[in-house]
Amino acid sequence: MNIIDSHTHLGTFPLFNVSMDSAEMISIMNQYGIxxxxxxxxxxxxxxDAVKKYPERLIGLVWINPHEGNLALQKVDRAINEWGFKGIKMHPLLDSFLPDQEIVYPVMERARKYRVPILFHCGHPPWSLPWHFSNLAEVYPDVTIILGHMGHGHIVYINGSIDVARKHENIILETSAMPMHRKIKEAVEKVGEDRVIYGSDMPFGHPSFEIRKVEVSGLSEKQIEMVLSVNARKIFRL
Ligand SMILES: [Zn+2]
Known part of the structure; x- marks a missing residue:
């Protein structure tokens, strides 16, 4: 199985005492069949730089802050048109906006225009809770919204993520940093086997346990392959 990891970062993060460059990421990917x-x-x-260095192994999402207005949209245009990036990443918690605020709408229009998914950090109050993504998904039913961490570590937010994904066909759940393996099976059963995708959140997380979490969640072999590989290929159009 050729695993697709839908959530990784490069850089140095002193707060978390972690760092990763592209060579190290590729070496870990090789070790775990990613x-x-x-x-x-x-x-x-x-x-x-990393995508240019490893075009067969890495694909980029452009990280933007909607408070930057036109500049954010220009970054999206450039990344998609000139750099070949495959989607958009936003972080409501770090950048202090609610996912259903109108400030996000122009970015959603861009995602619609380019037919690319948007991955949001999901699982921390006050800015990135699942119910706000529900409102956004209702306004843009034709834009794919990925809930990174599917509620993160909090059972109420994890259940909330599963609930809102069940309501909106354009919401996808991504498994990184969500500690409850059985909730992956529940998500597949309630939301759909084609709407849950694996992520490691490297370097904050690690494929050694993130892949294992999917494998022991109680899914069938076929469903494990869908979560680890097949679904992300379709969503990111790889
Ligand atoms: Zn992350």
């Missing part, structure tokens, strides 16, 4: 990783970093040029 064919392609989806990368987003700040600055975006860090992602660009």
């Amino acid at each position: 064919k392609i990783s989806v990368v987003f970093s700040l600055p975006n040029e860090l992602t660009l």
Whole structure:
């Protein structure tokens, strides 16, 4: 199986005492059978350099802050048109916006125009809770919204993520940093086997346990392959 890792970062993060460069990421990918990783970093040029260096192994998402207005949209245009990036990443918690605020709408219009998914960090109050993504998914039913971490470590937010994904066909759940393996099976059963995708959140997380979490969640062999590989290929159009 050629695993696709839908959530990784490059750079140095002193707060977490971790760092990773592209060579190290490729070496870990080789060790764990990961064919392609989806990368987003700040600055975006860090992602660009890595994608240029390993075009067969890494694909980029452009990380933008909607408070930047037109500049954010220009970054999206450039990354998709000139750099060949495959989607957009936003972080409501770090950048202090609610996912259903109108400030996000122009970015959603861009995602619609380019037919690319948007991955949001999901699982921390006050800015990135699942119910706000539900409102956004209702306004843009034709844009694919990926809930990174599917609620993260909090059972109420994890259940909330599963609930909102069940309501909106355009919401996808991504498994990194969500500690409850059985919730992956529940998500597949309630939301759909084609709407849950694996991520490691490297370097904050590690494929050694993130892949294992999917494998022991109680899914069938076929479903494990869908979560680890097949679904992300379709969503990112690889
Ligand atoms: Zn992350």
